[in-house]
Amino acid sequence: xxxxxxxxxxxxxxxxxxxxxxxxxxxxxxxxxxxxxxxxxxxxxxxxxxxxxxxxxxxxxxxxxxxxxxxxxxxxxxxxxxxxxxxxxxxxxxxxxxxxxxxxxxxxxxxxxxxxxxxxxxxxxxxxxxxxxxxxxxxxxxxxxxxxxxxxxxxxxxxxxxxxxxxxxxxxxxxxxxxxxxxxxxxxxxxxxxxxxxxxxxxxxxxxxxxxxxxxxxxxxxxxxxxxxxxxxxxxxxxxxxxxxxxxxxxxxxxxxxxxxxxxxxxx
Amino acid sequence: xxxxxxxxxxxxxxxxxxxxxxxxxxxxxxxxxxxxxxxxxxxxxxxxxxxxxxxxxxxxxxxxxxxxxxxxxxxxxxxxxxxxxxxxxxxxxxxxxxxxxxxxxxxxxxxxxxxxxxxxxxxxxxxxxxxxxxxxxxxxxxxxxxxxxxxxxxxxxxxxxxxxxxxxxxxxxxxxxxxxxxxxxxxxxxxxxxxxxxxxxxxxxxxxxxxxxxxxxxxxxxxxxxxxxxxxxxxxxxxxxxxxxxxxxxxxxxxxxxxxxxxxxxxxxxxxxxxxxxxxxxxxxxxxxxxxxxxxxxxxxxxxxxxxxxxxxxxxxxxxxxxxxxxxxxxxxxxxxxxxxxxxxxxxxxxxxxxxxxxxxxxxxxxxxxxxxxxxxxxxxxxxxxxxxxxxxxxxxxxxxxxxxxxxxxxxxxxxxxxxxxxxxxxxxxxx
Numbered sequence: 001x002x003x004x005x006x007x008x009x010x011x012x013x014x015x016x017x018x019x020x021x022x023x024x025x026x027x028x029x030x031x032x033x034x035x036x037x038x039x040x041x042x043x044x045x046x047x048x049x050x051x052x053x054x055x056x057x058x059x060x061x062x063x064x065x066x067x068x069x070x071x072x073x074x075x076x077x078x079x080x081x082x083x084x085x086x087x088x089x090x091x092x093x094x095x096x097x098x099x100x101x102x103x104x105x106x107x108x109x110x111x112x113x114x115x116x117x118x119x120x121x122x123x124x125x126x127x128x129x130x131x132x133x134x135x136x137x138x139x140x141x142x143x144x145x146x147x148x149x150x151x152x153x154x155x156x157x158x159x160x161x162x163x164x165x166x167x168x169x170x171x172x173x174x175x176x177x178x179x180x181x182x183x184x185x186x187x188x189x190x191x192x193x194x195x196x197x198x199x200x201x202x203x204x205x206x207x208x209x210x211x212x213x214x215x216x217x218x219x220x221x222x223x224x225x226x227x228x229x230x231x232x233x234x235x236x237x238x239x240x241x242x243x244x245x246x247x248x249x250x251x252x253x254x255x256x257x258x259x260x261x262x263x264x265x266x267x268x
Numbered sequence: 269x270x271x272x273x274x275x276x277x278x279x280x281x282x283x284x285x286x287x288x289x290x291x292x293x294x295x296x297x298x299x300x301x302x303x304x305x306x307x308x309x310x311x312x313x314x315x316x317x318x319x320x321x322x323x324x325x326x327x328x329x330x331x332x333x334x335x336x337x338x339x340x341x342x343x344x345x346x347x348x349x350x351x352x353x354x355x356x357x358x359x360x361x362x363x364x365x366x367x368x369x370x371x372x373x374x375x376x377x378x379x380x381x382x383x384x385x386x387x388x389x390x391x392x393x394x395x396x397x398x399x400x401x402x403x404x405x406x407x408x409x410x411x412x413x414x415x416x417x418x419x420x421x422x423x424x425x426x427x428x429x430x431x432x433x434x435x436x437x438x439x440x441x442x443x444x445x446x447x448x449x450x451x452x453x454x455x456x457x458x459x460x461x462x463x464x465x466x467x468x469x470x471x472x473x474x475x476x477x478x479x480x481x482x483x484x485x486x487x488x489x490x491x492x493x494x495x496x497x498x499x500x501x502x503x504x505x506x507x508x509x510x511x512x513x514x515x516x517x518x519x520x521x522x523x524x525x526x527x528x529x530x531x532x533x534x535x536x537x538x539x540x541x542x543x544x545x546x547x548x549x550x551x552x553x554x555x556x557x558x559x560x561x562x563x564x565x566x567x568x569x570x571x572x573x574x575x576x577x578x579x580x581x582x583x584x585x586x587x588x589x590x591x592x593x594x595x596x597x598x599x600x601x602x603x604x605x606x607x608x609x610x611x612x613x614x615x616x617x618x619x620x621x622x623x624x625x626x627x628x629x630x631x632x633x634x635x636x637x638x639x640x641x642x643x644x645x646x647x648x649x650x651x652x653x654x655x656x657x658x659x660x661x662x663x664x665x666x667x668x669x670x671x672x673x674x675x676x677x678x679x680x681x682x683x684x685x686x687x688x689x690x691x692x693x694x695x696x697x698x699x700x
Contacts, residue, residue, distance in 0.1 A: 206330055238411050265290070
C-alpha cells in the first residue's frame with residue numbers, strides 16, 4: 001500500500017497506470033456495446049428458439065403423419081396434439097430410452113449406444129424440418145434427466161400421433177423426439193408456466209382489432225412478489241393495455257422467477 | 269473514482285439487460301374492464317342521471333363493467349387509490365360546473381393514480397341522455413382510439429298491426445334502439461329512409477307511394493316535410509357526401525329502368541345509362557366515388573364502383589346475387605348482402621386487400637345494410653318468416669345483436685352521423 005501512495009509513485013509509473021486505465025476504459029467502451037448488441041439478441045433468440053421449438057415440435061411430429069397416413073390434414077393434426085398436451089401420460093423414462101433405439105432401427109431394440117441421426121427429410125413438405133434442433137448438440141443425459149413435464153409432452157405427442165395413425169405407431173413416435181439441453185428445458189418450462197398463468201388471467205375486451213399488441217415489463221423481487229408492472233410498449237388502445245397490465249399484476253410466480261425481469265408481449 | 273463508477277454502472281446496466289426474459293402471450297378469452305363512474309357533488313340528481321346513461325352506453329359495447337359511485341368532494345389521491353383497491357382499473361369523475369351549464373369529466377388510471385385526460389362539456393340540447401351520449405363520444409377515443417357512435421340516431425320503417433289494419437311508420441331511435449319515436453305516420457306506404465350528413469340540422473329523406481309515383485320527401489325533426497324529387501316512377505334512396513353538397517339517388521323518370529342521378533350546386537346529371545336497374549347508391553365521404561347495385565351485365569344484381577371523376581365503372585363482385593351495398597370510407601370497406609343457400613347473408617369487401625368476407629351465417633335473410641359512423645358496426649334488417657328486426661353486427665368479432673323488439677316488422681335501417689346536439693322528434697310520439 002505504501003508504494004501505491006501518490007507521493008511514492010514515480011511519474012513514469014503514474015503515466016503507466018493511467019495508460020492501463022485508459023486502455024481498460026477503451027476496451028470496456030468498445031467491447032461493452034458489442035456485448036450489449038451480441039448478448040441481448042442472443043438471449044432473446046435463445047428464448048424464441050425455444051418457443052418456436054415447441055411449435056416446431058408439433059409440426060415435425062405431425063408432418064410424417066400427414067405424409068405417411070395421408071388422411072389427416074395438418075391443421076387438424078396440430079390441434080389434436082395441442083389438446084392432448086395436458087393429458088397425463090405414462091412413465092417418461094421408458095419412452096425416451098426407447099426412442100433412440102427406434103430411430104435407428106425400429107426392429108433391433110438391443111443396440112447399446114444409439115446415436116440419433118438427423119431426421120429424414122419429409123418428401124412432400126421439406127420446409128417443416130427443424131433446423132435448429134438438428135444443429136444443437138445432443139445432450140442425451142440431459143434428456144434422460146429431463147423433468148417430468150417436458151417428458152409428458154413428448155409422450156402426449158406420441159399418443160396423439162399414435163391415435164391419429166394406428167398403423168405405424170413406432171415410426172410416428174420416432175419423430176416426436178426432441179433433444180434439448182437442460183437449460184433449454186428449464187427455460188421452456190419457465191415460459192410454459194408463466195404463459196399458462198397469464199393466458200388464464202388475461203381477458204382483453206371484445207371487439208378490438210386483432211393486430212394489437214403491447215409489451216408489459218414485470219419486475220419480480222427476491223420474495224417472488226411482482227414488484228412493478230408497467231406497460232413498456234403501449235398498443236395505443238388504453239383498455240387493451242390496461243387489460244394486459246391487470247393480467248400481469250396479480251400473477252403468482254414460482255421460485256425461479258424471483259429477482260428477474262420479464263418482458264411479456266400480449267397479442268390477440 | 270468517478271470514472272470507475274461510470275464504468276461500473278455501465279456494466280451493471282448491461283448485465284441487468286441480459287437477464288431480462290421475453291414471453292409472448294395470446295388471448296384465449298375475452299373479458300370486461302372494470303370502470304367506475306364517480307359523480308362528484310352534493311346535488312347530483314341530474315348528474316346522476318347523466319352518469320347512469322354513461323354507464324349504459326359503456327356497457328352496451330360489452331367492453332366495460334361499469335359501477336356508479338358518489339363522492340361529495342373533489343377527487344384526491346386517496347380516493348383514486350380507494351377506487352383502485354375495489355378493482356376498478358379506470359375511473360371517470362363527473363362534476364357539474366359552477367354555472368351549471370356544463371359537465372367536467374376526468375379519466376383516471378387508478379393503478380398509477382394518473383389523470384389521463386379531462387374535458388369540459390357544454391350542455392347541448394334539451395335531452396339529458398343526449399349530454400351523456402356526447403360525453404361518451406368524447407371519452408370513447410381516449411379509451412379505444414376509435415370514433416364514438418353514441419350521439420347518433422337510427423331510422424327505419426316499421427309496420428304494426430292495430431286491430432285489422434296494418435299501419436306503417438318511419439321511426440327513429442337511439443343507436444341502441446332505445447327511445448323509439450315516430451317521425452312519419454299516415455296512410456301512405458313509406459320506404460327507404462336515409463339520413464343527410466348535416467350533423468347540425470338532421471333531415472331524413474324517405475320515399476312515399478302516391479297514385480302516380482314513388483316520391484322522395486325530406487322531413488326534419490319538427491316533422492316539417494318537403495318534396496325533394498317528384499319525377500314519374502321511382503324517386504328513392506339518397507346518399508350524401510360528408511359535406512352534404514353532393515347527393516346521388518335513384519330515379520326512373522318514367523322509363524322502365526332505374527338510373528342513378530347526381531346533384532351538386534344546381535347541376536343535375538344522369539350517372540348511369542344502361543339497360544339494367546341501377547339502385548342503392550352509396551357515395552363516399554369526399555364524393556369521389558360511389559358504389560351501387562346493378563344487373564345490367566349479368567341479369568343478376570352485382571356490386572359496382574363508379575368513379576365520379578372519370579365516370580369509369582368497375583365490377584366488384586363476381587357472380588351470385590349481391591345487393592344493397594354501403595361504402596365506408598373510414599375503413600375502406602363495402603358492406604353488402606349476397607344470396608347464400610337461399611338466404612341473403614352479410615358480406616364485407618375490403619377494398620385495400622381486395623378480399624370478400626362473409627360476416628353473418630345464421631338463419632334469416634339480411635337486408636339493407638349500412639355502416640355506423642365509426643366503421644365498426646353494420647346495421648341491417650333480418651327477415652325471418654313473417655318477422656323482421658333491425659340488428660347490428662360488429663365487424664371485428666362478428667357478433668350480432670338485435671336492437672328492435674320482435675313485436676314490429678322493421679326494415680330499411682339507416683344510421684346517421686354523430687350529432688353535436690342530440691336530435692329528438694318534436695313533439696315526441698311514442699309507439700303504442
